[in-house]
Amino acid sequence: MTMTEIKIELTTNKKDKPDINNLGFGRFFTDHMFVVDYTEGKGWHEPRIIPYQPISLDPASKVFHYAQTVFEGLKAYLTVDNKVLLFRPESNFKRLNASNERLCIPVIDEELALEALKQLVEVDREWIPNAPGTSLYIRPFIIATEPCLGVASSQNFQFIIILSPVGSYYKEGIKPVKILVEQQYVRAVAGGTGEAKTGGNYASSLKGQELANKDGYSQTLWLDGREKQYIEEVGSMNIFFKINGTVVTPALNGSILHGITRDSMIQLLKAKNIPVEERQISIHDITEAYHNGTLEEAFGTGTAAVISPIGELKWLDERIIINNGEIGEVTQMLYDTLTGIQNGSIPDQFNWTIKL
Amino acid sequence: MTMTEIKIELTTNKKDKPDINNLGFGRFFTDHMFVVDYTEGKGWHEPRIIPYQPISLDPASKVFHYAQTVFEGLKAYLTVDNKVLLFRPESNFKRLNASNERLCIPVIDEELALEALKQLVEVDREWIPNAPGTSLYIRPFIIATEPCLGVASSQNFQFIIILSPVGSYYKEGIKPVKILVEQQYVRAVAGGTGEAKTGGNYASSLKGQELANKDGYSQTLWLDGREKQYIEEVGSMNIFFKINGTVVTPALNGSILHGITRDSMIQLLKAKNIPVEERQISIHDITEAYHNGTLEEAFGTGTAAVISPIGELKWLDERIIINNGEIGEVTQMLYDTLTGIQNGSIPDQFNWTIKL
Numbered sequence: 001m002t003m004t005e006i007k008i009e010l011t012t013n014k015k016d017k018p019d020i021n022n023l024g025f026g027r028f029f030t031d032h033m034f035v036v037d038y039t040e041g042k043g044w045h046e047p048r049i050i051p052y053q054p055i056s057l058d059p060a061s062k063v064f065h066y067a068q069t070v071f072e073g074l075k076a077y078l079t080v081d082n083k084v085l086l087f088r089p090e091s092n093f094k095r096l097n098a099s100n101e102r103l104c105i106p107v108i109d110e111e112l113a114l115e116a117l118k119q120l121v122e123v124d125r126e127w128i129p130n131a132p133g134t135s136l137y138i139r140p141f142i143i144a145t146e147p148c149l150g151v152a153s154s155q156n157f158q159f160i161i162i163l164s165p166v167g168s169y170y171k172e173g174i175k176p177v178k179i180l181v182e183q184q185y186v187r188a189v190a191g192g193t194g195e196a197k198t199g200g201n202y203a204s205s206l207k208g209q210e211l212a213n214k215d216g217y218s219q220t221l222w223l224d225g226r227e228k229q230y231i232e233e234v235g236s237m238n239i240f241f242k243i244n245g246t247v248v249t250p251a252l253n254g255s256i257l258h259g260i261t262r263d264s265m266i267q268l269l270k271a272k273n274i275p276v277e278e279r280q281i282s283i284h285d286i287t288e289a290y291h292n293g294t295l296e297e298a299f300g301t302g303t304a305a306v307i308s309p310i311g312e313l314k315w316l317d318e319r320i321i322i323n324n325g326e327i328g329e330v331t332q333m334l335y336d337t338l339t340g341i342q343n344g345s346i347p348d349q350f351n352w353t354i355k356l
Numbered sequence: 357m358t359m360t361e362i363k364i365e366l367t368t369n370k371k372d373k374p375d376i377n378n379l380g381f382g383r384f385f386t387d388h389m390f391v392v393d394y395t396e397g398k399g400w401h402e403p404r405i406i407p408y409q410p411i412s413l414d415p416a417s418k419v420f421h422y423a424q425t426v427f428e429g430l431k432a433y434l435t436v437d438n439k440v441l442l443f444r445p446e447s448n449f450k451r452l453n454a455s456n457e458r459l460c461i462p463v464i465d466e467e468l469a470l471e472a473l474k475q476l477v478e479v480d481r482e483w484i485p486n487a488p489g490t491s492l493y494i495r496p497f498i499i500a501t502e503p504c505l506g507v508a509s510s511q512n513f514q515f516i517i518i519l520s521p522v523g524s525y526y527k528e529g530i531k532p533v534k535i536l537v538e539q540q541y542v543r544a545v546a547g548g549t550g551e552a553k554t555g556g557n558y559a560s561s562l563k564g565q566e567l568a569n570k571d572g573y574s575q576t577l578w579l580d581g582r583e584k585q586y587i588e589e590v591g592s593m594n595i596f597f598k599i600n601g602t603v604v605t606p607a608l609n610g611s612i613l614h615g616i617t618r619d620s621m622i623q624l625l626k627a628k629n630i631p632v633e634e635r636q637i638s639i640h641d642i643t644e645a646y647h648n649g650t651l652e653e654a655f656g657t658g659t660a661a662v663i664s665p666i667g668e669l670k671w672l673d674e675r676i677i678i679n680n681g682e683i684g685e686v687t688q689m690l691y692d693t694l695t696g697i698q699n700g701s702i703p704d705q706f707n708w709t710i711k712l
Contacts, residue, residue, distance in 0.1 A: 024506075025505065025506050026416065026504055026505025026506055027504055027505075027506075029414075029415075029416060029503075033415060052415070053415075054412040054413055054414055054415070055412070055413055055414075055415050055420075056410040056411070056412045057410055057411055057413070058385075058410055058411075059385075059389060059408070059409075059410070059411050059516055059518050060382065060385060060495075060518060060520070061411075063419070063420060063555075064411075064419060064425060064497060064499050064555075065425070065427050065495070065497060065555060065558070066555050066558035066559055066562075067423035067425060067554070067555025067556045067558065067559040068555075068558075068559050068562065069420060069421070069423060069559070071421050102563060103559055103562065103563070104562040104563055104566055137505070139416075139421070139505060141420060141421060143420050147385075148382055148383055149381065149382025149383075149493070149495060149520060150380075150381050150382055150383075151558055151561070151562075151565070151591070151592050152562070152565070153562050153566065160415055162415050162416060164416070164505060184547060185547050185548075186545055186546070186547030186548045187548075188548075189542055189545035189548065189581040189582075190542070190581075191540060191541050191542030191581060191584070192541075192542045192543075192544075192545065192548070192560055192581065193556070193559065193560045198423070198556075198559060199419075199420075199421060199422050199423025199424075199555070199556065199559070200423045200549070200554075200555065200556020200557070200559050200560060201556070202421070202422035202423065202424075202507055203422055203423040203424050203425070203459055203549065203554060203555070203556050204548055204549045204556060205507070206422075206424065206459065206460040206507075206508070206509050207458060207459070207460055209507070209508070210460055210509065225545040225546075225547060225548065225581055225582070226545075226581070226582045226583075227582075228547075235507070236507050
């Protein structure tokens with residue numbers, strides 16, 4: 001399957017563009033989508049860009065019942081000189097295939113996927129918003145479509161890419177968030193699917209998030225499923241702490257997502273000669289650092305927000321206030337540097353961006 | 357919302373019935389389906405029976421990305437005198453609401469659901485197969501349909517019921533299966549979604565099952581996610597052992613499905629004065645019982661197979677052969693009794709069946 005085989009059917013009925021000041025996240029979608037089908041014995045076939053349209057599936061399709069699905073998230077940015085930059089898309093398709101392996105979904109051709117993505121973004125280029133902090137969010141996903149209720153891997157799949165213009169996460173400047181350390185619910189456990197980007201992890205997280213929101217906290221900090229003491233992720237982001245001058249983040253242990261923003265932050269810190277460690281971190285390490293005055297900064301990282309500074313952690317009855325509830329210096333530097341690379345205003349020494 | 361509000365639109369184009377000798381499981385579906393919509397602020401509305409048809413959803417619908425979905429499984433049986441029996445349907449809708457609670461899905465009206473189910477089965481009554489061991493499998497499920505990529509509970513859902521005529525699980529008599537005790541992968545963990553009937557649990561289980569199949573084993577025996585030593589489920593069934601005259605099954609600990617067949621077996625055993633215990637069971641308890649000669653029987657229970665006797669367990673390098681690989685006396689008695697009650701050939705002293 002080569003790039004020349006991607007058929008393109010353009011829409012004859014373009015949608016109105018949404019108000020750039022009210023984009024929000026993942027609420028509006030562009031005029032086109034990419035689709036390729038998988039059939040057992042035939043492989044992936046018929047890659048095509050078509051008008052954005054509903055998916056029509058038999059009610060018995062496995063995705064509805066057994067959640068055999070994986071996804072990715074990345075962004076395209078418009079530079080000041082009107083060029084389009086993609087941020088580390090090869091990493092996303094590589095991770096998608098790692099998720100596929102865990103979920104018994106046939107691997108995709110990463111080169112074809114990247115080519116399809118480039119062509120799709122080109123076709124819908126006019127949808128990329130140009131206001132500060134805005135971008136085009138890209139959502140590749142795969143769903144199991146075989147209409148059969150036996151619990152076994154599907155014989156058919158669809159790999160789809162949709163595009164959504166998204167607003168700035170921080171319209172009024174970056175504001176640190178309050179996080180609740182979850183004690184009852186668990187997002188993932190070693191041996192489960194925590195490392196894969198698959199729907200079940202997110203479904204599992206909704207309840208904790210709902211309860212945190214009710215208590216006035218914006219996200220949940222997830223502890224490990226075995227001992228409920230080791231820090232894993234925050235909401236749907238990876239997490240970092242700065243303790244006594246060293247930035248630490250949980251090591252990839254099998255139940256933590258291999259965040260691409262996480263990896264970028266680690267590389268940035270190394271390039272800036274700021275000590276950074278990937279290691280097991282318990283919630284007790286954090287309370288101890290708080291009590292002895294060495295807990296300096298904390299932040300989540302992910303594609304949607306890039307960085308989300310943490311101003312408060314609630315653990316049992318204790319409120320852990322970090323950096324007086326304000327964004328820390330290293331957090332701000334990382335945010336400025338990474339978003340600068342992403343939107344082309346800072347030179348990309350890492351070769352992370354791909355120009356369309 | 358009352359039963360009188362269920363609108364019925366009959367198909368004008370009935371499908372051909374499948375060959376009763378080649379039904380398999382969940383491959384053929386009847387002429388109609390039940391659908392009811394949920395909209396935030398409006399609640400569940402427009403319950404309707406309509407011709408079986410594809411579901412058309414926006415590609416951004418949350419079910420495709422975040423697996424916010426729950427389901428149930430139960431059966432309708434045709435008696436020898438041509439009556440239709442449903443087996444414990446209220447228990448299924450009660451459990452569906454327990455799953456809804458965990459997955460942040462609005463609860464359904466259990467009475468309406470039961471009425472809808474009865475009317476749907478009545479409409480497609482001619483699809484209930486009448487050969488020995490066959491039945492009409494009923495699949496209620498709920499999917500999140502809001503087209504938005506934010507990780508939060510959906511504002512819209514569909515609750516759907518589909519029906520599938522299914523063949524006998526044991527066309528050539530009950531044959532004990534070989535089971536691999538899984539050491540690497542985990543199905544669920546306390547605090548996760550293991551107790552709920554939600555897609556993510558099944559997606560998570562596919563890999564272990566695939567590897568077991570490759571090794572010549574038909575299913576995986578799942579150990580707990582924390583210590584990987586306590587027995588939880590087998591494939592997608594609950595599990596029982598008979599040890600030294602007592603039937604034991606893992607206690608409901610938060611990560612084990614509250615099986616309705618499991619509960620029925622426990623009640624049947626009590627009624628027959630056979631000792632039965634729900635308790636924590638480690639894999640070491642089983643190997644010990646095997647070595648001292650007290651491991652007498654083992655079987656899985658679930659709606660699809662009712663009972664699946666286990667003839668062999670593989671744990672590390674040891675092959676644990678149970679009852680010489682043959683079905684045990686108690687297993688056979690439970691199978692005969694429960695299927696007898698289900699198909700109306702044995703009086704139902706428990707009031708489990710509902711006649712249409």
